[in-house]
Amino acid sequence: MTCRRRFLQCTALLGAAPGALLGARAAALPELRLSGPPASVSNPLIHLAAQGRVPGLAERVRYQPWRDPDQLRALALRGEADFIAMPTNVAANLYNRGLPLKLVNVSVWGILFVVSRDAERKTLADYRGEEIAMPFREDMPDLVFQETAQAMGLDPKKDFRLRYVASPLDAMQLLITRRVRHALLAEPAVSMALRKTQSFPISAIAPELHRAVDMQQEWARAFKRPPRIAQAGIVALGAAAQDPAMMARFRDAYAGATTWCQSQRAACGAEVAAVESRLSAEAVADSLGAAPLDAVPAARARDELLFLFERLFKRHPQLLGGKLPDAGFIAGS
Numbered sequence: 001m002t003c004r005r006r007f008l009q010c011t012a013l014l015g016a017a018p019g020a021l022l023g024a025r026a027a028a029l030p031e032l033r034l035s036g037p038p039a040s041v042s043n044p045l046i047h048l049a050a051q052g053r054v055p056g057l058a059e060r061v062r063y064q065p066w067r068d069p070d071q072l073r074a075l076a077l078r079g080e081a082d083f084i085a086m087p088t089n090v091a092a093n094l095y096n097r098g099l100p101l102k103l104v105n106v107s108v109w110g111i112l113f114v115v116s117r118d119a120e121r122k123t124l125a126d127y128r129g130e131e132i133a134m135p136f137r138e139d140m141p142d143l144v145f146q147e148t149a150q151a152m153g154l155d156p157k158k159d160f161r162l163r164y165v166a167s168p169l170d171a172m173q174l175l176i177t178r179r180v181r182h183a184l185l186a187e188p189a190v191s192m193a194l195r196k197t198q199s200f201p202i203s204a205i206a207p208e209l210h211r212a213v214d215m216q217q218e219w220a221r222a223f224k225r226p227p228r229i230a231q232a233g234i235v236a237l238g239a240a241a242q243d244p245a246m247m248a249r250f251r252d253a254y255a256g257a258t259t260w261c262q263s264q265r266a267a268c269g270a271e272v273a274a275v276e277s278r279l280s281a282e283a284v285a286d287s288l289g290a291a292p293l294d295a296v297p298a299a300r301a302r303d304e305l306l307f308l309f310e311r312l313f314k315r316h317p318q319l320l321g322g323k324l325p326d327a328g329f330i331a332g333s
Contacts, residue, residue: 029082029246032058035066035075036085038169038276040187040293041108041232043268043284044257045085050271054253057246063275068166069139076101082240083250087140088305089312089319091235095329096321102241102331104251106301107258108232111187111291112141114213115175115194118182121212124149131161133171133183138319140231141168141184144215147311151222169278172196176206184215188272188279188287195283211290223307230304236331247331255295262292298330 032054036042042065048054049063064081066072069090075081076094083104091103114124114132121127124145135141142164146156156162163180165171168189175183176196185193190211197206220227234254236247261268269284298305312319 028056029058029240031060031062032083033062033064033081034083035064035072035081037066037072038167038279039085039108039189039232040111040287040291041085041234043261043272043288043293044107044254044295045083045234046272046275047257047261047268048253049275054250056249057253065276069136076235076237079238081237083254084235084237085232086235087232088230088308089140089143091233092309092325092329093319093321094235095325096323100238100241102236102247103298103305103329104234104236104247104331105254105295105298106230106233106305107254107293107295109228109230109294109296109304110214110216111190111231111287112144112215112229113185113187113190113211114182114215115172115185115190115209116182116212117175117207117209118212119210121182124152124154124213124218127182127213128154128159129161130182131163131180133174133180134162134164135166135168135171135184135186137164138316141186143312143316143319144219144229144231145184147315148215148218148222150315152218175209178205178207181207182212187291188284191286191290192279192283195280195286225307228304230301230308233298233301244332251295251297251331258293258295262288265289297332299332302330 034045034049036045046063049061052061053059054061066075072086076084076099088106095101149156168186171183172185172189172193174180175193193209197209216227216229219229240246265285265288269281272284273279273281309320309324313324
């Protein structure tokens with residue numbers, strides 16, 4: 001059986017009856033440990049931690065940020081989180097390398113934008129020969145950029161001068177201090193950059209910036225697909241990954257927190273800014289309007305996941321751990 005067929009044979013999580021999904025009541029944890037990056041995918045996790053408890057799962061909730069892919073992998077390998085937000089390719093890589101985990105949902109479908117000082121540059125081809133600040137070498141922002149450019153007949157290594165930095169917030173800082181003209185940013189760093197350059201006293205030295213290229217729209221043009229990329233979601237680790245009832249309850253809690261964040265943007269922004277000091281509440285609220293989260297159960301996102309994974313596997317098999325993940329990767333399979 002091919003890797004592709006094994007991946008597609010996962011069972012749709014929500015196709016089962018509610019009673020079959022939950023089975024026996026999930027054993028409550030003494031503490032629910034959550035972790036995520038300073039990006040939109042973490043907003044619902046921060047909200048759950050701000051509530052202090054998740055009924056049926058834990059009486060205490062703790063949130064720990066991760067700052068870069070190395071810290072993310074260390075947290076996962078050491079089992080220091082029960083549920084952790086991460087790029088989907090990293091989840092597949094860890095799974096294929098033997099880490100017991102399950103992808104619970106895909107909630108990030110469109111948070112990548114090229115932010116530029118040049119309002120006239122609207123497509124990737126317009127940046128040929130230009131320097132672009134790029135976060136996370138060979139992780140999701142860089143991978144989406146490379147795959148989209150190549151599908152458009154561009155060579156990412158020859159047609160652009162990519163300046164790699166540690167995070168979207170570092171790329172944002174280069175942009176607003178005029179050290180680069182263009183940067184690929186993820187929300188909420190996009191909204192943060194736009195707000196900073198319109199605010200005194202930073203606006204006195206910072207350039208005027210534009211949300212110039214929507215990478216999701218470029219992906220759609222390149223591959224003739226909807227403008228949705230299965231970029232990131234929530235992974236269950238350790239004991240949580242062995243407990244279907246716990247994963248189902250957490251999936252529902254995260255979905256509820258996502259709905260709250262979308263409807264209460266200002267309050268959500270305040271919660272996030274209290275945890276992530278480099279972000280402002282206003283920028284987080286802006287980002288929720290510009291790139292809404294959509295928490296889709298992983299089983300329902302398998303076609304989009306497979307399309308992305310096949311693109312990555314073709315040129316970068318090591319990024320997925322040398323193979324496509326099998327059906328066991330998906331929660332509910």
